[in-house]
Amino acid sequence: MIRFLDVHKSYRVDGRDVPALQPLDLEIADGEVFGIIGHSGAGKSTLVRLINLLERPSGGRVLIDDIDMTSLDEPALRAQRRRIGMIFQHFNLLGSQTVADNIAFPLRLAGERDAKAIRARVDELLARVGLQAHADKYPSQLSGGQKQRVGIARALANRPSILLCDEATSALDPQTTGDVLALLAEINRELKLTIVLITHEMDVVRRVCDRVAVLDAGHVVETGAVADVFLHPRHPTTRRFVEEALPEEAASTRQTPYAHVPGRILRLSFRGEATWTPTLSRVMRDTGVDFNILAGRIDRIKELPYGQLTLALDGANVDAALEALRTAGIEIEEVASLENPS
Amino acid sequence: MTTVPLLHTLFPNIDDWGELGRACIDTLLMLGGSLALTVLIGLPLGVLLYLTGKGQLRAMPKLYGLTALVVNVLRSVPFIILMIVLMPVTYFLVGTKLGIRGAIPPLVIGAAPFFARLVETALREVQDGVIEAAQAMGASTWQIVRHVLLPEARAGIAAGITVTAIALVGYTAMGGAIGSGGLGDLAYRYGYLSYESDYMVVTVVLLIVLVQGLQVIGDRVVARLSRH
Numbered sequence: 001m002i003r004f005l006d007v008h009k010s011y012r013v014d015g016r017d018v019p020a021l022q023p024l025d026l027e028i029a030d031g032e033v034f035g036i037i038g039h040s041g042a043g044k045s046t047l048v049r050l051i052n053l054l055e056r057p058s059g060g061r062v063l064i065d066d067i068d069m070t071s072l073d074e075p076a077l078r079a080q081r082r083r084i085g086m087i088f089q090h091f092n093l094l095g096s097q098t099v100a101d102n103i104a105f106p107l108r109l110a111g112e113r114d115a116k117a118i119r120a121r122v123d124e125l126l127a128r129v130g131l132q133a134h135a136d137k138y139p140s141q142l143s144g145g146q147k148q149r150v151g152i153a154r155a156l157a158n159r160p161s162i163l164l165c166d167e168a169t170s171a172l173d174p175q176t177t178g179d180v181l182a183l184l185a186e187i188n189r190e191l192k193l194t195i196v197l198i199t200h201e202m203d204v205v206r207r208v209c210d211r212v213a214v215l216d217a218g219h220v221v222e223t224g225a226v227a228d229v230f231l232h233p234r235h236p237t238t239r240r241f242v243e244e245a246l247p248e249e250a251a252s253t254r255q256t257p258y259a260h261v262p263g264r265i266l267r268l269s270f271r272g273e274a275t276w277t278p279t280l281s282r283v284m285r286d287t288g289v290d291f292n293i294l295a296g297r298i299d300r301i302k303e304l305p306y307g308q309l310t311l312a313l314d315g316a317n318v319d320a321a322l323e324a325l326r327t328a329g330i331e332i333e334e335v336a337s338l339e340n341p342s
Numbered sequence: 343m344t345t346v347p348l349l350h351t352l353f354p355n356i357d358d359w360g361e362l363g364r365a366c367i368d369t370l371l372m373l374g375g376s377l378a379l380t381v382l383i384g385l386p387l388g389v390l391l392y393l394t395g396k397g398q399l400r401a402m403p404k405l406y407g408l409t410a411l412v413v414n415v416l417r418s419v420p421f422i423i424l425m426i427v428l429m430p431v432t433y434f435l436v437g438t439k440l441g442i443r444g445a446i447p448p449l450v451i452g453a454a455p456f457f458a459r460l461v462e463t464a465l466r467e468v469q470d471g472v473i474e475a476a477q478a479m480g481a482s483t484w485q486i487v488r489h490v491l492l493p494e495a496r497a498g499i500a501a502g503i504t505v506t507a508i509a510l511v512g513y514t515a516m517g518g519a520i521g522s523g524g525l526g527d528l529a530y531r532y533g534y535l536s537y538e539s540d541y542m543v544v545t546v547v548l549l550i551v552l553v554q555g556l557q558v559i560g561d562r563v564v565a566r567l568s569r570h
Contacts, residue, residue: 052478054474080472081478086478088471088474090469092469092475093475095472097493105476106479109476109480109481109485110480168509281533317425
C-alpha cells in the first residue's frame with residue numbers, strides 16, 4: 001500500500017517558496033490501478049515522483065508498505081526504487097543501446113552478472129510486450145508505441161510491486177494509446193501489480209483505472225471509484241474532464257440548455273447489468289410517461305458496462321416513473337441542477 | 343643521401359628527407375602521447391564539471407567554481423606562454439625541458455582543460471529524462487556516469503577528441519619554437535630562421551595532410567557512434 005500522510009511540496013524560486021502541492025492524504029491499495037488526473041501544472045508529475053522520491057516532499061511522509069521513504073539513506077532508497085518501475089511520456093530509453101540492452105539495464109544495475117539469466121529474463125519480457133522480433137534494434141528504429149513497450153518491459157525487469165506511469169500515452173496516437181492501455185491492464189491483472197498513472201485525459205482513466213484522484217492547482221479536489229467520479233462528477237474541474245471525454249454531449253449540454261424542450265430534463269445512469277435490461281421502456285409503458293432522448297452513450301468504465309442518457313420526460317406520472325427507475329437501480333439527476341450547481 | 347632529381351629541383355634546400363621523416367614521427371609521437379594523456383585527464387575533469395554544475399546530479403557550487411576557474415585560467419594563457427611558464431614544472435615531471443618528453447606536459451596541461459569543457463558540453467546534451475529514468479531504476483551516480491552519461495554522449499565525446507587532436511597538432515608545431523622537435527621545429531629553424539621556404543612549404547603541407555586525416559577519421563567514428 002502507498003500512503004501519503006500530510007504530504008506537501010513547494011519549490012524554491014528566486015528565494016520564494018512556490019507551492020506545487022497542498023497538504024494531502026492519499027491511500028493507494030495493493031493491486032489497484034490508481035489514476036491521478038489534472039491539467040498541466042496541477043502538480044501531478046510532482047505527486048507521482050514523490051512515490052519513488054525523485055522529488056522530495058517539503059513535509060509529511062510517504063509510506064510504501066509501511067516503509068517511510070523519506071527516512072531512507074541513499075543505498076536503502078536505491079534498493080526501494082528497484083521495486084518501483086516507472087514509464088515516461090517520452091520513453092527515456094538509452095539511444096546508444098539496443099532494445100535488449102535497454103531491458104537488461106535495470107537487471108545489470110541491480111547487480112545481475114549472469115549473461116544467461118539476463119538473456120532469459122529479457123526474452124521473457126520481450127514476449128510479454130510482444131517485441132520478440134525487435135531485440136537487436138535501436139530505439140530510433142521503433143515507433144512510439146514500440147518504444148513505450150520497451151519502457152514497460154524495462155520497468156518490469158526487476159519484478160516491481162508498483163508501476164508508475166508518467167503520462168505514458170500522451171505522446172501516442174489513439175490506436176496505440178488503446179494498445180498500451182490494454183497492455184497495462186493485462187499486466188495489472190496478471191502480475192497483481194499496483195499501477196499509479198497520471199494523465200490529463202479522462203478517457204485514459206475511464207479505460208484502465210479503478211480509482212481516481214482529481215488534482216487542481218495543487219489540491220486534490222475529488223477522489224473516488226472511477227465509475228462514481230465519471231458518472232457523477234462533483235467538482236467543476238472533474239466535470240470539465242468528464243465533458244472532454246464526451247465531446248458531443250459536452251458541446252450540447254454546455255451551451256444550451258434544453259430550454260426550449262418541454263418536460264423535465266433528467267440524466268439517467270445505468271451501471272453493470274442494468275445497462276442490458278429494458279428497464280426504461282418497461283417503466284415508461286407502465287406509467288404512461290412520454291420520453292424523448294436528447295443525448296446518450298453506452299460504453300465501459302474499465303470492465304463495467306454503463307449507459308448514460310439525457311431524457312426529457314413529460315406526463316402526469318413522471319414522479320412515479322422516476323421512483324420506479326430508482327427502484328430498478330438507475331441513478332437519476334436533474335440536468336438543470338447539474339448546469340447550475342449553485 | 344640520394345634523392346629523386348625532381349624533388350631536388352622543387353625543394354633545393356631539403357637535402358635530408360630522412361630528417362623530415364623523423365620529424366613526422368616525432369610529431370605523431372607527441373600528438374599520440376599528449377592526446378592519450380589529455381583524454382585520460384580531461385574526461386574525468388569534464389565529468390566533474392558536469393556533475394558539480396548548477397542543478398546537476400551532484401551540484402557543488404564551490405567545487406564547480408574552483409574547477410571552472412582553473413580550467414578558464416589555463417585556457418586563457420596563450421600556449422606559447424604556457425609552455426615557457428611551465429618549464430620548471432615540465433623539468434620536475436619528466437626530467438627535461440626538451441624533445442618529445444619535454445613537450446608532452448605543457449601540451450597536456452594546455453589541452454586537457456579545453457577537452458574537459460568539450461566533454462562537459464557533450465554530457466549536457468544527454469536528455470534529462472534518460473538520467474531520471476536511471477535514477478528511478480535505483481542507479482547510483484557512478485552507475486549513471488558509467489552506463490548512461492558516457493555511452494549516451496559518446497558521439498559528442500568522439501567529436502571533442504577530434505577537435506582536441508587537431509588543436510594539439512597546432513600546439514606541437516608551436517612547441518618547435520622552444521626545441522621540442524617535430525615538424526614545427528623544422529619549419530621554424532630551417533623555414534623561418536634560415537629562409538629556406540621549401541622546408542616551410544613541405545612541413546605545412548604535411549601538417550595539412552595530418553589535420554585533414556584526423557578530421558576524416560574523427561568524422562567517421564562520430565558517424566558510426568551516432569548511427570543507431
